[in-house]
Amino acid sequence: MKVKLLFFAMIREKIGKDEVDMEIFPGETLEQLTQRVLAPAFPHARFFKSLLYAVNEEYAGPQTILRDGDEVAFIPPVAGG
Amino acid sequence: MKVKLLFFAMIREKIGKDEVDMEIFPGETLEQLTQRVLAPAFPHARFFKSLLYAVNEEYAGPQTILRDGDEVAFIPPVAGG
Amino acid sequence: MLLIKITKENINREEVRRAVAHPDCGAIATFEGDIRNHNDGKEVLGLEYEVYEKMFQAEVKKIFHELAQRWEVKACALVQRVGRLDVGEAGIVIAVSSPHRHSGMAACAWAIEEFKKRAPVWKKEYYLTDAQWVLCNHGGK
Amino acid sequence: MLLIKITKENINREEVRRAVAHPDCGAIATFEGDIRNHNDGKEVLGLEYEVYEKMFQAEVKKIFHELAQRWEVKACALVQRVGRLDVGEAGIVIAVSSPHRHSGMAACAWAIEEFKKRAPVWKKEYYLTDAQWVLCNHGGK
Numbered sequence: 154m155k156v157k158l159l160f161f162a163m164i165r166e167k168i169g170k171d172e173v174d175m176e177i178f179p180g181e182t183l184e185q186l187t188q189r190v191l192a193p194a195f196p197h198a199r200f201f202k203s204l205l206y207a208v209n210e211e212y213a214g215p216q217t218i219l220r221d222g223d224e225v226a227f228i229p230p231v232a233g234g
Numbered sequence: 235m236k237v238k239l240l241f242f243a244m245i246r247e248k249i250g251k252d253e254v255d256m257e258i259f260p261g262e263t264l265e266q267l268t269q270r271v272l273a274p275a276f277p278h279a280r281f282f283k284s285l286l287y288a289v290n291e292e293y294a295g296p297q298t299i300l301r302d303g304d305e306v307a308f309i310p311p312v313a314g315g
Numbered sequence: 316m317l318l319i320k321i322t323k324e325n326i327n328r329e330e331v332r333r334a335v336a337h338p339d340c341g342a343i344a345t346f347e348g349d350i351r352n353h354n355d356g357k358e359v360l361g362l363e364y365e366v367y368e369k370m371f372q373a374e375v376k377k378i379f380h381e382l383a384q385r386w387e388v389k390a391c392a393l394v395q396r397v398g399r400l401d402v403g404e405a406g407i408v409i410a411v412s413s414p415h416r417h418s419g420m421a422a423c424a425w426a427i428e429e430f431k432k433r434a435p436v437w438k439k440e441y442y443l444t445d446a447q448w449v450l451c452n453h454g455g456k
Numbered sequence: 457m458l459l460i461k462i463t464k465e466n467i468n469r470e471e472v473r474r475a476v477a478h479p480d481c482g483a484i485a486t487f488e489g490d491i492r493n494h495n496d497g498k499e500v501l502g503l504e505y506e507v508y509e510k511m512f513q514a515e516v517k518k519i520f521h522e523l524a525q526r527w528e529v530k531a532c533a534l535v536q537r538v539g540r541l542d543v544g545e546a547g548i549v550i551a552v553s554s555p556h557r558h559s560g561m562a563a564c565a566w567a568i569e570e571f572k573k574r575a576p577v578w579k580k581e582y583y584l585t586d587a588q589w590v591l592c593n594h595g596g597k
Contacts, residue, residue, distance in 0.1 A: 159508065161506055161508055161576070161578055162578035162580070162589050163505055163578075163589045165506075177458070203591070207508070207511055207576070210510050210511040210515075211511075211514070212513045212574075217482075219550070226508055226511065228508075228576055229578065229589070230575055230591045231572070231574070231575060231576055231578060232572075232577060232578055232579035232590045232591075233588075240367065242365055242367055242435070242437055243365055243448050244419075244437075244448045245435035246365075261401075265383070284450070288367070288370055288435070291369050291373045291374075292370075292429070293371040293433075298353070305433070307367055307370065309435055310437065310448070310450075311439050311450045312431070312433070312434060312435055312436055312437060313436060313438035313448075313449045315449075326468075328469070328473070332469070332488075336490065337541050338492065338493040339492060339493060340487070340490060340492065340496070340543050341489060341491075341492040342487065342488070342489060342490070343486075343488040343489075343490065343491055344485075344487055345484075345485070345486040345488070346484070346485055346486075346557065346558065346560075346561065347473075347483070347484040347485075347486070348482060348483060349477065349481060349482055349483070349484065350482075351479065351480060351481065351482040351555070352479040352480060353480070354492065370568070402479050403479050403526070414492070415469075416487065416489065416496065416568055420486075420487065420564070420565040421486075423561070423564075424561040424565070427557055427561070428475075441580065443554070445537075
């Protein structure tokens with residue numbers, strides 16, 4: 154099962170890419186995926202507290218279970234217009 | 235003692251002028267002047283209930299006593315921009 | 316900065332914006348009042364604005380002065396059209412700039428309400444077969 | 457009528473206004489967010505906007521849909537600038553047209569607040585010697 158991850162703003166800069174394709178485990182949640190993917194680059198727990206997620210262009214909670222083909226975006230604090 | 239009267243909108247149209255100079259009595263109030271000047275053209279008391287006044291470009295109450303040289307404007311209901 | 320203007324020409328929106336824009340300010344709130352094609356169930360073909368010009372200037376200045384005491388704003392501008400207007404044309408544009416967006420929007424909304432109550436402006440609507448001065452309730456002061 | 461647009465060019469304010477103007481409507485409320493020369497006590501030289509474009513469109517559509525359920529409005533438009541901007545340039549313009557002024561101003565003010573909370577837009581500020589992504593609290597949904 155594969156999902157596409159989208160990175161924006163400070164996450165994009167830290168990761169050095171704006172998107173990657175990634176294998177996920179069956180039943181893996183957004184939160185679990187986030188820990189695998191972002192924790193190495195963002196060691197501070199505080200960062201994750203302010204992080205939101207979107208799955209297929211809709212805001213989604215951390216417990217959302219991912220499905221094959223999902224487009225996952227990590228949404229750091231938005232700044233609006 | 236003389237004052238200048240300014241007419242606007244439906245008052246201007248009814249009177250047929252946009253301004254006139256007028257002699258006033260010593261101690262004459264805005265309300266008294268209004269009755270003398272406008273009552274013949276506007277027979278309905280309802281008209282006067284919605285009428286406001288300005289003296290020298292400031293809103294003024296009906297009991298205001300006029301002074302020589304005042305510029306008096308009758309302000310029918312405003313419509314704003 | 317303050318722009319208060321009465322004009323017989325089309326209102327120049329860019330002039331209004333320029334009058335309030337400032338590098339200190341993140342927000343510009345604008346209200347534009349356009350001539351509608353109907354009012355009170357009647358078709359409106361156009362209208363005529365009449366203004367008591369000197370008092371208009373004085374009264375709008377007072378409104379902006381009060382506004383600046385209530386909200387943190389940088390600049391205010393108001394342009395009122397007079398004379399004959401067609402449907403769709405702008406009768407008034409008000410703009411307020413402020414460091415932050417909340418104060419600007421609130422101040423602009425307040426300014427329109429005060430203006431509609433207090434500014435000596437009258438409006439005659441032209442219909443298919445007749446015309447009429449529009450009577451709104453007013454407050455004065 | 458609905459205009460939702462992301463652009464690398466200067467925002468065309470007249471295009472925004474035309475998108476919402478309608479002969480039925482007496483009121484156009486507009487909010488413009490400009491780049492300020494300072495933030496949090498630091499001098500700002502310019503900034504960069506980044507947008508998650510597809511989600512941006514979807515989210516703004518939702519905001520306008522909710523807005524139309526709350527207020528009597530005729531049309532909404534929103535244009536967001538992306539890329540590098542200088543101080544004084546407009547980052548966003550939102551406009552709402554409505555038959556009456558109260559609903560238009562209230563709807564426009566509400567739209568900005570929702571937009572700032574929900575729209576996937578990020579902002580990097582450039583200072584004299586460094587740069588920083590601006591962290592605002594956000595709500596999401």
